[in-house]
Amino acid sequence: MTAVTTPTPEADAGARLSRSGRxxxxxxxxxxxxxxxxxxxMYLPGLPAMAEDLSAANAMVQLTLAAFVVGIGAGQLVAGPLSDAYGRRTPLLVGVSLYIAASVLCALAPTVEVLIAARALQALGAAAGIVIARATVRDLFSGVAMARFFSALMLVSGVAPILAPIIGGQLLAVTSWRGIFSVLAAFGGLLFLVAAFALPETLAPAQRRPARLGSALRTYLGLLRHPVFLGCALTVGLAFAGMFTYISASSFVLQDIYGLDPQTYSFVFGGGAVGLVLMTQVNARLVGRFSQRSLLRTGLTVALTGTVVATVAAAAGLGLAVVLPAIYLVLGGSGMIMPNATALAMADHPDKAGSASALLGVLQFIVAGASSPLVGLFGESSAVPMAAIMAVFLALGLTSFLTLVRPRA
Known part of the structure; x- marks a missing residue:
């Protein structure tokens, strides 16, 4: 890795924040x-029970994941420019309100088709929270400080994938999968109150951009012509697609093939998220000592190595004791990929942070959504399709990085 001797200064607003403010x-x-x-x-442990309850095939149930991922990507294309035009707070509160209503609809869905549609609406609401959170970070920080804050953000948000399947598994002991969506609606209500009363506006009126379709399209095209942004966005999207392949298939692979019950599965899934969170914090300590490009390349290499080991181990029938640590290696590498690629992608675009965040998110989630049905298409009788598809996505991500994200002179 290449050492860095000159740190990048923080943006003025972030520098003025106290430790408690940060x-x-x-x-x-x-x-x-x-x-x-x-x-x-959260609802992954309940997917097999959901398929039985709604009399739906596994592939149809997996479409509830794909619908959410595609919806959350498309929603960011709308929420990003709106947040650049009207500030961060108003689009955020509207989006969270939509999320709450759609979560209630998910809990009441009578068929898998209604559930798929409700999940798409739920995703549109969630998109506002995700894109505006990234844009707010860009409003406050730049350079190394931004990469460090994204790592800190992943520490907080990283608790979610650790706790979510565990909470979901335990909820299934006392309620059905419908109760899980009721809990998500309550979580949305809590965040609405917190955002309404404790999150200030970070985009001054003088810095806002008109909400015109032509202007938004020109901004998006300009971003796609920026090689570092495009390379980082593709890298994030492809790496996340590799992770999402595991997310969407792990419930069936670990429960149906390796025989784990929903509660054990939730703890095994949460264990991988622990590795992801730990690596984000290792990354935060390394940022500033090594270049973000070097750290990103290291994360991609580690994650790709894990997918190759998992594929070979699954094909050789070596069992979960070998396959699972290799998967954890992939998740650990992702803890270095996501914050560095995100910071590099947004670094040169402070004047259009909302749009940059939106385009980054849509590429990430649409590519991931396309990965969801692939495991079912290639077979669910072993872990080989899951691991091999993950390897392909990580290899493409590394190729995108090496091709487009070249160091500056």
Whole structure:
């Protein structure tokens, strides 16, 4: 890795925040970014029971994941420019309100088709929280300080994928999968109150951009022409697609193939999230001592190595004791990929942070949504399809990074 000797200064607003102020922002913004993992991971232990209850095939139930991921990507394309035009607070509160209503609809869904549609609406609401949280970080920080804050944000939001499947598994002991969506609706209500009363506006009126369709399209095209942004966005999207392949398939693979019950599965899934969170904090300590590009390359290499080991181990029938640590290696590498790629992608675009955050998110979630049905398409009788598809996505992510994200002179 390449050492860094000159740190990048913080943005003025972030520099003026006290330690308690930074902690408050980290908790609130972490809660907003937790919409995604909570909405995805909490109901994973209930997918087999959901398929039985709704008389639906596993592939149809997995579409509830794909609908959410595609919806959360598309929603960011709308929420990003709106937050650049009207500030961060108003679009955020509208989005959280939609999330609450859609979560109630999910809990009441009579068929899998209604559930898929409700999940798409739920995702549109969640998108506002995710994109505006990233944009708010860019409003406050720049350079190394921004990468460090994104790592701190992942510490807070990273608790969500650890706790979500555990909470979901335990909830299934006392309620059905419908009760899980009721809990998500309550979580949305709590975040609405916190955001309404404790999250200040971070985008001054003088810094706002008109909400015009033509202007938004030109901004998006300009971002896509920026090689570092495009390379980092593709890297994030492809790496997340590898992770999401595991997320969408792990419930069936670990329970149906390796025989774990929902409660054990929830703890095993949470264990991988622990590795992800720990690596984000290791990354936070390394940022400033090594370049973000070097750390990103290291994370991609580690994650790709884990997918290759998992594929070979599953094909050789070595069992969960070998496959699972390799998967954990993938998740650990992702803890270095996500904060560094996100910070690099947004670093050069302070004047359009909402749009940059939106485009970053839509590429991430749409690519991940496309990965969801692939495991079922290639077979669910072993862990090989899951691990091999993860390897392909990570290899493509590393290729995108090496091709587009070149060091500056």
């Amino acid at each position: 902690l408050r922002f980290a908790l609130i913004l972490g809660g907003l970014t937790a919409f995604g993992p909570l909405s995805i991971d």
